[in-house]
Amino acid sequence: MLFHSFAFLVFLPVVYLLYWYVFNRSLRLQNMFVLAASYVFYGWWDWRFLGLLIASSAGDFLLALAIDRASTQPRRKALLIVSLVVNLGLLATFKYFNFFREGLADMMLAIGLQPDLPTLHLILPVGISFYTFQSLSYTIDIYRRQMRATHDPVEFMAFVGFFPPLVAGPIERAANLLPQFQVPRRFDMGRAKDGLRQMLWGFFKKMVIADGCAPVVDEIFGGDISSTPGITLFFGAFFFAFQIYGDFSGYSDIAIGCGRLFGFNLSRNFAYPYFSRNIAEFWRRWHISLSTWFRDYVYMPLGGWRTKAGRFRNILITFTVSGLWHGANWTFINWGLLHGVYHIPRIASDAKTRRDDATLRELPAMLLTFLLVLVAWVFFRAEDMRHALDYLDAMVRNLPLRPRALLTWAMHPATRWIALMLVVEWLARRHQHALEALPAQAWRRWAVYIAIVLVILLHMDMRSTHEFIYFQF
Numbered sequence: 001m002l003f004h005s006f007a008f009l010v011f012l013p014v015v016y017l018l019y020w021y022v023f024n025r026s027l028r029l030q031n032m033f034v035l036a037a038s039y040v041f042y043g044w045w046d047w048r049f050l051g052l053l054i055a056s057s058a059g060d061f062l063l064a065l066a067i068d069r070a071s072t073q074p075r076r077k078a079l080l081i082v083s084l085v086v087n088l089g090l091l092a093t094f095k096y097f098n099f100f101r102e103g104l105a106d107m108m109l110a111i112g113l114q115p116d117l118p119t120l121h122l123i124l125p126v127g128i129s130f131y132t133f134q135s136l137s138y139t140i141d142i143y144r145r146q147m148r149a150t151h152d153p154v155e156f157m158a159f160v161g162f163f164p165p166l167v168a169g170p171i172e173r174a175a176n177l178l179p180q181f182q183v184p185r186r187f188d189m190g191r192a193k194d195g196l197r198q199m200l201w202g203f204f205k206k207m208v209i210a211d212g213c214a215p216v217v218d219e220i221f222g223g224d225i226s227s228t229p230g231i232t233l234f235f236g237a238f239f240f241a242f243q244i245y246g247d248f249s250g251y252s253d254i255a256i257g258c259g260r261l262f263g264f265n266l267s268r269n270f271a272y273p274y275f276s277r278n279i280a281e282f283w284r285r286w287h288i289s290l291s292t293w294f295r296d297y298v299y300m301p302l303g304g305w306r307t308k309a310g311r312f313r314n315i316l317i318t319f320t321v322s323g324l325w326h327g328a329n330w331t332f333i334n335w336g337l338l339h340g341v342y343h344i345p346r347i348a349s350d351a352k353t354r355r356d357d358a359t360l361r362e363l364p365a366m367l368l369t370f371l372l373v374l375v376a377w378v379f380f381r382a383e384d385m386r387h388a389l390d391y392l393d394a395m396v397r398n399l400p401l402r403p404r405a406l407l408t409w410a411m412h413p414a415t416r417w418i419a420l421m422l423v424v425e426w427l428a429r430r431h432q433h434a435l436e437a438l439p440a441q442a443w444r445r446w447a448v449y450i451a452i453v454l455v456i457l458l459h460m461d462m463r464s465t466h467e468f469i470y471f472q473f
Helices: 006-021 027-043 048-069 073-110 128-143 153-161 174-181 189-221 230-261 279-285 288-302 308-326 330-349 360-381 385-397 403-410 413-427 442-459
Strands: none
Touching: 006 027, 006 230, 027 048, 027 153, 048 073, 048 128, 048 153, 073 128, 128 153, 128 174, 128 288, 153 174, 189 230, 189 413, 189 442, 230 360, 230 385, 230 403, 230 413, 279 288, 279 330, 279 360, 288 308, 308 330, 330 360, 330 385, 360 385
């Protein structure tokens, strides 16, 4: 079920009213209702994948109990390995089987063998990368004795399947979300209003920014690159940078705001990443739940930052695996590897990640960081490595500035909406989301709400609905 679909427009108020006014008599009833509603939400795409979600959740629930009860370290480790093999095995089968098959076939051909390897024709279950990592982190934390296993299957399966972040994040840790299923939730009008505000800004970023950029990006990336002016190719990458930001951070805003409607505090996933002054800061602000997941469960177990050589190696491994997480394509792997390479100068100089807020005096550093990120986005968007390299080559070779073309792109409607979004988010950069810092006067707040709703309605395309980009991951 898409957040910006008519089905969700009906689903949300019905679930909301039943949750607070019918199933509020007991905590267990509310949790059971959340679980049922979440499975309806997820099964709306394809009910067959619901069985995979249930099986994955049930398996980790039982394995976590067994790990928690195990009296010896070898047994605990063996049970954790089972969890890792099952979870990553399912992910590898559905997402990477054909990718690795093609790689193996190429290797066999290179040494003179004629491969006859099977191909699986599988549909990628929506959100499998997200809920697999969410469930897997739970068993790892139990193994590390950072928390105790829950004995209530309903609250655990509701934690894994909670519908707002289920298919595209944020990737919630059990330590944050699971305890919220264990205590009574009370309706809070202030929290509900703030949730609606954050959802509204998320819809703006998705339906105005992301969906406004999408047709331009598709046309430029799908055109004849060799004959396209460099400035046009630059703006193709520029618009994709904001398409994916508006799309993914918009989803996160809707999910977090929706969670707040039901009394849950979900983790922040974006913190105005395009205002970053270096790559390390960018990854502290972009897809925070995934970057911290890889930090805690990949980078640190590899040895973290104990030695400088170790930091080089571990950061490259971590970002390469992060690229592979995004998809079975060399473009994603090289996108991740490139971000790892971007970190090397900072590691070599022992530079510290900035924790304060940027100022306009630091605009050159922000622009340089954005340019590096933009180059990497070309790999992320391209069909394959040849497409990405040809795109970057043509962008540089055909770059001689054409003032009229530059003015045309600068005045493009998508550019103007991006500029407005950046101004609003810059003014709100010290807040959790852009509409948290609205004027105190009610009439001014409502003027903002109405204006955003009207803009969204004007940009709605009733003939087609653009899925969220991260659904494919």
